[in-house]
Amino acid sequence: MDLVDDVAAENHHQLRRLVWSIQSSYGRLNLLVAICDNWKYRDEIIDTYEAELREKGTRCDRVRIDLRQPSLKQSLQTCVEQEPELATSPAAMVTILGVDELLGLRLNQERSALEQFLFSLQWTRESLRGFQLPLVLWLTPRIAAQLADQAPDFWSWRGGVFEFSQPIAWAFEPERVQSQSQEQAPSSPAADPADLQQQIDDLLAQDPDSPLLGSLYNDLGKALTDKVRYGEAEVAHITALHRREQQLGADHPDVAISLNNLALLYKSMGRYGEAEPLYERSLAIDEQVYGKDHLEVAADLNNLAALYDSMGRYEEAEPLYERSLAIDEQVYGKDHLEVAADLNNLAALYDSMGRYEEAEPLYERSLAIWEQQLGADHLSVATSLNNLATLYKAMGRYREAEPLYERSLAIREQQLGADHPYVAQSLNNLAGLYDSMGCYGEAEPLYLQALAIQAKTLPENHPYNKTGYNNFRSSVHAALEAGQADQLSDHPMTQEILRQLSGLE
Template sequence: MLTNDTKAENQRNYQKLIVAIEASQGILNLLIAVCNDSNLREDLIQQYETELKQQDFLTYRIGVRNQDPSLRYAVAQLIEAEPDLQQDNPAVITVLGIDKLLSVKLDAPKSEEDRFFGYLQWTREALRQFRFPIVLWLTEPMLVRLVEKAPDFWSWRGGVFWFKSESVPQELASANVSQHISNTVSEEAGRLPLEEILRLIEQIEAQEKEAPLLATLYESLAEAYQQRYDSPQERQLAIKAYQKAIALQTKLGLKADLASSLEKLGNLYFEFKNEVKLAHDFYEQALLIYQEIGDKQGEANTLKSIGDVLQFLDRRDEALQRYKTASLFYQEIGDRLGEANTLRAMGDVLQFLKRSDEALQAYETAWSFYRDTGSRLGEANTLIAIGDVLRFLDRRDEALQAYETALSFYHDTGSRLGEANTLKAIGDVLQFLNRRDEALQRYEIALSSYRQIGDRLGEANILQEFGKLQENPQQALEYLQQAQNLYIQIDSIYSQSRNLAYFIANLQLNMGDSEAAINSLTDAAKLASTINYAPIQKYAQTRIDEINSTHKPRRGLKERFMQFIQQPWVKKLFFVVMFVGGIVIALVGRR
C-alpha cells in the first residue's frame, strides 16, 4: 500500500538529486542514489532522464564489466564512443549493475565486488578528468560495503540520495540494514557548495522562472547557511532563504515541501531559544499540513518538536501530552528510533517534575530501543540522561559510571561534541563532590574540544563553570563575563539572561555590591522578557525584592556625601560652623 509520507520524502530527495545534477555541469560530481526497489529505481531514472533531455542534457547509462569492474574504464570507453561527450555539452552518466557483482571469489584471487571497490579506492584521482556528474545507483547493503572498502572514494561523494519503496512495507531485515546505514553514514541531502547554489539561483531567477526547482534551491541554501553560520548575520541569511522557499512552495502548492521548510524554520528559531513562540507557530503550521497530506512521519516529528517547545516554556503537562501522541504515531509507522527519541524527551519532563522513577523507566526503555536499532549515539545520549537522574538521586558514583560509558560510546562514534558534553557532565559531578582539581581537568579538556570544533556555546558554558569554581571573586567574575561576551556574540539571549540572573548577580551580591546585583537581575529579566521566558523573569524579580528588603544598595561616594549633607541636623551644624567662623574672622580682622 502506498504511503504518502514515503512518497513525499522520495519526491523531496528526487528534487535534490535534480538540483545536484544541474549544478554539476563542467565539474566532476559523484552522486550516490540508494534504492532497494528495482522498479522504483527504473522509474526515477526515466523521470530524470526525460526531464533533463528537455533541457538539452545528454543522458547515458553504463554498467561495470564483471570481468574487469572498473568505473574509470567504463566511463572512458563511453566517452571514446560518444563524440558529443567530448564537447563539454551538459550531460549525466548513470551507473547501474553494481549490485549484481559477485561477492564470492570462485576461482579468482578476489571477488568481482572486491575488485570493483579496489578500483574505486585506488583509481579515484584518475576520475578527475571527467567533467560531469556521475550517478551511481546502489542498494543499501552495497552502500555499507562501499563505505567500508572504498573510504577515499566515499570522501569524494557530492551527495547521497535515499529512495524507499512506495509499494510494499519494509521488511524487518531491510529496516535493520537501513538503521545500520543511518548510523554508519549520515543521510545527506546532496549538499552542494554554497557558491554553486547561489549561482544556480541567480541563473534561474534571471530567466524569471518560479519553478519547484527554485524553491528546492532556496531550501538547500538555507541548509547550507545553517551548516556554516557562526554569526547572527548568517543565521538571518538562513532564515531569509527559508522564507523565500516557503513563499514559493505556498504559491506553487508544494504542500509536502512547504511542511518540511516550515518545520526546519521552526528548528532554526528554537535552536537558540530566542524566538520560541515563532518556532511554535511554524511547527503548528507544519503539523496542519502533515495532517492534511497524511504524512504520519512528519506529523510525529512535528508533535515531538512542539513538545520540546512546551517543555522549554515550562508547560510540562502539555509537553507530555504531545510526546505521548508522537510516540503512538512512531509505534504505528514502526519507527523505533523516533519512539526512542520521544521516550527520552518524556524522561526529561518527568525528571523535571521530580518523578525520577518514571523518568528512569522512560530512559531505560529508550536505551533498549537505541540498542536494538544499533544507534550507539542514541545509547550515549540516553546514558547521559540516566546519569543526570542518578545525580539528582544523589547516586553520584553510578552517575559517573554512566557518564564514563557514554564517553566511550561517543569516542567510538567519533562524536567530538558528545565527548565534550560528557566531559562537562563528569566535571559537574566532580565539582559537586568537591574534587575541584579533577573537575577543572575535565573542563579544560572539554574547553579544548569545544574550541577545536567551533562550538562557542559549549565554550561559553565551560567558562561559566570555571567562574563558579574560582576561589577569588574577581577572577570568578572575569570568567563569567567572558562567558557572557560569547553568549552575546552568538546571540543566545536565554544563556545571557541565565548567566546574569543565576551567577553574575549572586557573585556581585556576595562581593557586597547589591546595586550591581540588582542591575544584573534587572537586565536578566529584560532579556528573558524578549524571549517570553517566564521562569527567569520571576526568579529575577523575586531576588530583587529579597535584596531590597535585606540590603541597602551601595551608593557612590558623591551620592552618599550628598545624602549626608541633606540631613536636617547636618544643615544646622553647617550653619553654626559658618556663623562661628564668621565671628572668628571678624575678631581677627579687628586686631
C-alpha cells in the first residue's frame, strides 16, 4: 500500500470512529471534535456521514455559529427552538460549523468574534447539559490548538478527536481563472480595513443615509476578504447589499455587484448553497438591465459556472462557461485575454470530467493568446503551461508534459523569485510527473527543494506543508518498492523516511 492509500485508509478509519461515536451517544451530550485543514473535503465528509446516518433513521441537523452572537449555547438553543423535534428525537445529532469563519480582529468591539467564542466555551460545560445528543464540532488545526489552550475545561470533556487529512490528489487540480466585475477586482495596494472603517464611522456621524456608505461597506467587505477575515467581510457585504437595496431598489446594477461579491465570499468559505441564489439573482438583474449578451452577464455566467464546477455539478457548469465564452468572443474578438480565461476554465472543466481530447485544444488556444498578448514569460502563461502539462500527465503523455512543467517553473522562478510558494508548487508538479514516470531519483531533489521553500514561506500548520511531505514520502516509498532506493541521496530527510519505511516492511 502506498502513502496515497495510507492517507485514504486513515481518513476512512477516522470516519468509522466518528460514526460509531455518534451512534453510541444518542440521547446524551457528547462533544466530538473533528479537525480538517480543507473545508471542501470537510463538507464531503459531513455529507458522507449524514447520508449514512439518515439511512439508519438518525435526524441530522447543522448549526452555524453566528458572528454577531458567537455562542455555542445560543446557536444550539436557536436550532432547538426552530426545530423542537430535535430535542425529542430518539436518534439525533448536530454538526456545528462556522468556527473557522470567526477569524476577525476586533471590529469596534472589546473582543473579536473568535475571542468571544473561545471565552464563552470555557464556561459552557454545565449550560450545555440540556442538549442531550452528540455534537460534532468542526475546527481547523489552528483553532483546535487555540481552543485547547484558551478553553481547557471545555476541551477536557470532549468525547473524542477525529483528524482528517486532505487527499493528496487534491493538490493537483487544474487552476481556474475567476472572472471579475470591475468592482470585484482587487485594489492595489490593498485597502486598509481600519481606514475604511474610520471613513464609515465618520460618514455615519455626519450623514447616516449617505449613498456613499453602500460603496464604502462594499470596499470594506473586499478588503476584509483579502485579509481572510471572512466573518467580518460577510457583515460588511450584507450591510452594503441592504443599503443598496433600500436606496437604489432591488433591481439596480449596484445591487447585482453586492450580490455577486457576497456570493464570491460564500464560495470562498465553502458555503455553496448560500452562494448559488445570490449568483442567480445577480445574473437575472444584469440580464434585465444590460441584455443577455453584455460583458457583465458574461462575468456573472462565469462566476455561477465556477460555483457549479466547485460543487461537482459539471453538466450545469458547461453551458454557462460556453455562453460566457461566446459573449466575450463576440464583444472582444477571439484573441482577447478574457477569452483566454474563458477557454482555460472550460478546458479545466472538461479535464475534471475526463474529456481530455476536448480540453486539449482549448488549453492550447488559451496558451497561445496569453503568449501573444502578454509575452512568453508572463505568470498567466506559467499557469496555462502548468494546466496543459497536467492534462498531458493525466493522458499518460509524460514526455510532452515534462518541458511544459519545466518552462512553467522557470517563469515562476524568474517572475516571483526562487523562494515563492508558487515555485514550490511547480517543483511539486514536476516531481509528481517524475514519480509517474518511475524516475524517483529525479523527483527527490525537487521535492526537497519545494519543502525547503514551504518551510520558509508558509505557516507551520499550512495544509500545503503536510501535502508536500506526504507526496515526498510516497515517492520515497515507491522508490523503495521499485528497488531504486540506491538512486536516492543521503539527505537526512530522505534517509529518515527510508528508515521509517524499512521498519514498517
